[in-house]
Amino acid sequence: MIKLTLPLSHDAIVNLEAGDQVLLSGTIYTARDAAHKRLIGLLNEGKELPFDLVDQIIYYVGPTPNKPGEIFGSGGPTTSGRMDAYAPTLLDLGLKGMIGKGLRQQSVIDSIQKNEALYFGAIGGAGAYIKSCITSCEIIAFEDLGPEAIRKLEVKDFPLTVVIDSKGNDLYKLGKEKYLRGRTNG
Amino acid sequence: MREISEKEIIEVVKTMCIDANRQLPKDVTLAIDRAYQCEDSDLGKETLGILKENASLAYETLTPICQDTGMVCAFVEIGQDVHVQGSLEGAINEGVRLGYQEGYLRKSVVNDPLFDRKNTTDNTPAIITYDIVEGDQLKIIIAPKGFGSENMCQTKMLKPSDGVQGVKDFVLKVVEDAGPNPCPPIVIGVGIGGSFDRVALLSKKAMLREIGTHHEDERYAALEDELLTMVNDLGIGPAGYGGKTTALSLNIETYPTHIAGMPVAVSICCHVARHKEVIL
Numbered sequence: 463m464i465k466l467t468l469p470l471s472h473d474a475i476v477n478l479e480a481g482d483q484v485l486l487s488g489t490i491y492t493a494r495d496a497a498h499k500r501l502i503g504l505l506n507e508g509k510e511l512p513f514d515l516v517d518q519i520i521y522y523v524g525p526t527p528n529k530p531g532e533i534f535g536s537g538g539p540t541t542s543g544r545m546d547a548y549a550p551t552l553l554d555l556g557l558k559g560m561i562g563k564g565l566r567q568q569s570v571i572d573s574i575q576k577n578e579a580l581y582f583g584a585i586g587g588a589g590a591y592i593k594s595c596i597t598s599c600e601i602i603a604f605e606d607l608g609p610e611a612i613r614k615l616e617v618k619d620f621p622l623t624v625v626i627d628s629k630g631n632d633l634y635k636l637g638k639e640k641y642l643r644g645r646t647n648g
Numbered sequence: 649m650r651e652i653s654e655k656e657i658i659e660v661v662k663t664m665c666i667d668a669n670r671q672l673p674k675d676v677t678l679a680i681d682r683a684y685q686c687e688d689s690d691l692g693k694e695t696l697g698i699l700k701e702n703a704s705l706a707y708e709t710l711t712p713i714c715q716d717t718g719m720v721c722a723f724v725e726i727g728q729d730v731h732v733q734g735s736l737e738g739a740i741n742e743g744v745r746l747g748y749q750e751g752y753l754r755k756s757v758v759n760d761p762l763f764d765r766k767n768t769t770d771n772t773p774a775i776i777t778y779d780i781v782e783g784d785q786l787k788i789i790i791a792p793k794g795f796g797s798e799n800m801c802q803t804k805m806l807k808p809s810d811g812v813q814g815v816k817d818f819v820l821k822v823v824e825d826a827g828p829n830p831c832p833p834i835v836i837g838v839g840i841g842g843s844f845d846r847v848a849l850l851s852k853k854a855m856l857r858e859i860g861t862h863h864e865d866e867r868y869a870a871l872e873d874e875l876l877t878m879v880n881d882l883g884i885g886p887a888g889y890g891g892k893t894t895a896l897s898l899n900i901e902t903y904p905t906h907i908a909g910m911p912v913a914v915s916i917c918c919h920v921a922r923h924k925e926v927i928l
Binding site: 480483524525526527528529535536537538540541543548563564583585586587588589590592593594597609621623627633634636637638639640641642645 | 691694698701712796828884887889891919
């Protein structure tokens with residue numbers, strides 16, 4: 463388990479490999495379908511984004527409403543593939559990482575490699591567990607989108623796995639191959 | 649004619665929506681425990697461990713197991729000797745509305761699928777399937793379905809000549825196409841027969857059937873076991889990181905079909921295979 467504190471240095475990023483397990487701490491931003499559409503809309507209109515993307519990490523999540531007295535609701539990752547159309551544009555603007563679950567298309571993998579960024583996998587469906595890693599939450603944009611509003615989160619020891627590393631290696635491909643190879647040999 | 653009030657239905661639907669989202673069914677919990685014991689990939693075992701802890705935390709802290717608290721699928725069996733005072737559909741939707749509000753569940757339903765896509769803000773309407781049966785009871789199953797896995801379901805109209813091999817090939821293709829997206833380990837329901845629309849419903853009912861139960865025809869029961877082994881030999885594993893446990897179960901439901909056809913549908917549910925049932 464590798465402990466990582468945000469923002470990530472260039473060295474930290476390039477040293478991580480697909481399959482590495484990390485505990486992430488620091489500030490991240492949430493955005494999923496509708497928020498991405500609006501971010502790209504703002505860029506197309508030449509307007510400023512609600513937060514500076516440079517060296518930041520976006521978590522693809524739409525949490526449940528938090529109960530009174532709680533900071534955050536249930537909040538596991540959503541399927542990343544729906545953000546594939548938007549991700550390369552954000553990576554070109556300096557985004558350094560995405561947290562989600564599920565396959566990314568080749569154009570996103572290429573963009574991750576080109577921009578020396580990372581794609582982390584969080585455990586899908588582990589919303590109650592992940593809730594316990596979130597120490598603060600503030601809605602900073604698009605409040606009308608409800609669960610899809612952009613939130614600034616402070617996380618502590620958020621358990622993640624590097625799925626696509628800065629060299630473009632993809633754990634979804636490699637992990638399966640490694641497991642099947644082990645079975646044939648074993 | 650037995651009378652059942654709207655109020656009674658609203659109350660049970662509300663409670664089932666809340667409980668289903670916080671409490672993993674016993675058969676699913678046991679299946680994850682078994683998978684945890686058997687998993688031989690390190691990342692896979694770690695993932696299953698987190699899922700076990702997640703389920704306990706959800707139960708103890710009254711937090712939804714998953715943030716996608718789903719669109720509510722309601723399966724209703726109405727005894728022909730039951731009369732509901734008021735609107736049955738209205739009562740189910742009112743139960744959903746109250747449950748999603750009072751249970752702090754996420755509202756994930758949009759009013760129009762293509763143009764407006766405006767959130768209805770109360771998670772209604774539910775998708776209700778009615779069956780009329782003999783007797784004077786009313787059975788309601790509430791199954792909140794997340795769309796990470798729903799998006800991975802597929803239907804295909806096979807030719808009769810495609811035979812058993814055709815069914816196997818299609819099931820494996822659907823699971824392989826889905827890969828890590830539906831949050832494996834998954835629960836699979838396969839429908840075979842009926843018509844284009846009926847086969848999808850069969851697959852969903854198969855998906856909701858208790859883990860460990862088998863089709864009553866031993867040929868289909870054997871196919872359930874064989875297909876589950878084949879799926880788990882794909883190596884996708886928990887979270888898609890590689891491993892033995894791609895699926896926790898695979899159930900088949902069948903129906904007679906036309907001489908010219910062999911519809912097949914594959915429903916996939918994530919490991920958060922939620923459902924609650926009540927008989928009034």
